[in-house]
Structures are given as structure tokens and as C-alpha cells.
Amino acid sequence: MKRSELTEFELEEEGFKLRLSRKNGDVIPQIVHAAPMAATTPPFPVATAEAPAPEKPAEEKGISVIKSPMVGTFYRAPSPESAVFADVGTKVSADSVVCIIEAMKVMNEIQSELSGTITEVLVENGEAVEYGQPLFKVKTA
Known part of the structure; x- marks a missing residue:
């Protein structure tokens, strides 16, 4: 952080948050676990057991x-x-x-x-x- 003159860095991913802050030349790491995300509808369709399989052409002799x-x-x-x-x-x-x-x-x-x-x-x-x-x-x- 000293080389790049950063004073603060924050990274947040699913359920994990990392924050680094530099004050007076000292680096103070803080790790915070975020609360689990509420179940939501996914942004893409999810295949279910009831979904029909794509039709395959029936194999015919010849x-x-x-x-x-x-x-x-x-x-x-x-x-x-x-x-x-x-x-x-x-x-x-x-x-x-x-x-x-x-x-x-x-x-x-x-x-x-x-x-x-x-x-x-x-x-x-x-x-x-x-x-x-x-x-x-x-x-x-």
C-alpha cells in the first residue's frame, strides 16, 4: 500500500468483506463477514425435473x-x-x-x-x- 500510496482498499464478495485502511502509515486489516444473502429468484432459468428433455430425432433404420x-x-x-x-x-x-x-x-x-x-x-x-x-x-x- 505504501508503494502505490493507497490509503484504503475494500473487497466484497458473497458473504465476505475485506477492508484495508492505512492511517498514519500503519495498515489496519478489517475482515467483516456479511450476512447471508436472502434467497432470491436467480437471474437465469433453472432446469427442473419436470422440464421436458429436448426432442431427439428417433433413430430409424436406414x-x-x-x-x-x-x-x-x-x-x-x-x-x-x-x-x-x-x-x-x-x-x-x-x-x-x-x-x-x-x-x-x-x-x-x-x-x-x-x-x-x-x-x-x-x-x-x-x-x-x-x-x-x-x-x-x-x-x-
């Missing part, structure tokens, strides 16, 4: 799922005026681009990595997606 390789925003077409990359009934190969995921202002083309026919699109255009989230169902040969 059906594979194309999953998101990253977190971002899902787009079905390269621009609003363009046709979609893949729709129900579209035949895809392993290197077919099926959508774009925007992450940090970068447009990432997502390839099918499967060969087959798209049977279902599981995400809406412009929707936020998470890593590993199912995007399309593909009927493999």
Missing part, C-alpha cells in the same frame, strides 16, 4: 442424420434470393453442400458427408444451431 459441426446461424441458401442447397427429396453425395452456418461473421459451407436422399429438414432458416445438433435426416442406400 436413416442417418447430418449434424452441425459448429455453433452458429443456419442458412438453407447462399442468399435470400437463391434456391436452397438441399430440400426434402434432394439427392446428396458426401461432398454436397447442404447448408451454410454463419459463425463469427464467417459463412461456412456444410457438406453432407453422407450419400442418400434428404427426407427431412430439422432446422428453420435463420435459426441458431449448436454443435452436434441434427440438421437433416438422410435416407442412405
